[in-house]
Amino acid sequence: MNLSGSRQTLGTGASLAATLQRELLIILRSPGDIVNPLMFYVIAVSLFPLGGQADAEWLSGIAAGVIWVTALLAVMLSMESLFRSDYEDGSLEQLLLSPQPLYFHLLVKVLGHWLLTGLPLVLLTPVLAMMLALPGEAYWPLLLGLLLGTPTLNLIGAIGMALTVGLKRSGVLLAVLVLPLSIPVLVFGSGMVQTTLNGLPYTGLAAVLGALLVMTVSLAPLAIGAALRISVN
């Protein structure tokens, strides 16, 4: 083994940064994985004013629900690409056999995925909220809710994806596994907007969403890791 002088020992942090960088590179190489869920989000939300009534009062009543439900589906749509290519090309086996702590690598992988799929979705939301005539005071609770909720949805989706990555077509099974677990996020998220519209403070619900995020951040990587080990077995 030629261990030349240029060799630099990396700590866990630097090795995690390499995983994040790889994840971002891979997603950026296939822009469809970023654009498709966003397009779905925009198109599905813009169908509601067309299919329903075009008056502002009716639209602002359904705005929060429509945006949250569509965001949930768009996140699920974006999860499809999370482990697929790694599973097919064997990188997943390498990741599972890496001497580095798997827990943090999975967390970073989902984070990278969220940065390029979940975050753009949140950033796009004000435009859609305007289209649905959402009252001004409801923008912050909506955005804050999505900011706390989409990473939670990503992590929950990653568990389902890890379980089904070995199957050829995981679409419906993934939805059956993941959607029930996503309901709390949906309820508290759109609840934040509704309470604001009713003139009540939304901080309590935001705290619940935050707690859900903390819980999934700490527990989901364990479940994802276990599910991946089953899938490659």
Next chain:
Amino acid sequence: MLSASGLYCERDERVLFSRLDFDISAGRVLQIQGSNGSGKTTLLRILCGLNADYEGELRWEGKLINATVEHFRAGMFYLGHSPGINKALTPMQNLRWFCANRGFADDAAIIAALEEFGLSVYRDIPCFQMSAGQQRRVSLARLPLSGASLWILDEPFTALDRRAVADLEARIAEHASSGGAVILTTHHPLQLSCALEIINLDERGPQ
């Protein structure tokens, strides 16, 4: 280095092997032989820790493998059927990630490894533009980078041309002579300059 005792594995109610004992120590090359479906890949996946459906005991440097798993992973390199190379990334990017996973960064060593495998020109070309044999070489370029003492190679000669096969054989022999160990499967007649031990799974199955 790695020792197995009483390994037993069945798949779909068919016993693949039972009472399998072996001990691989530094300087040895072990070839797992057997016809298609005899459980060679399953055995290698059990040894590297990807497959947990077995009975028996695996020890790494004397300790039970589950008790020393991080140590074992740092000292072992597994190359499976799929290359473990992301096709959208370049060989450089793939190998950088591999090195980071093993806890170091060393671009000079990566460039040297790619050169050894005749890939210096393709360093920054996405892997999907390369042939199957070249992709195989990218994944084999991890051998000198891994720093692992035990190599577990599942059909490493697939898709390689004649010269690359000879190079890899020389590399395997060199690894064994410098204190490493290799466990591999292949259907290609090996020509090694060192001693080769053989386990034939066809003789190990149910009689």
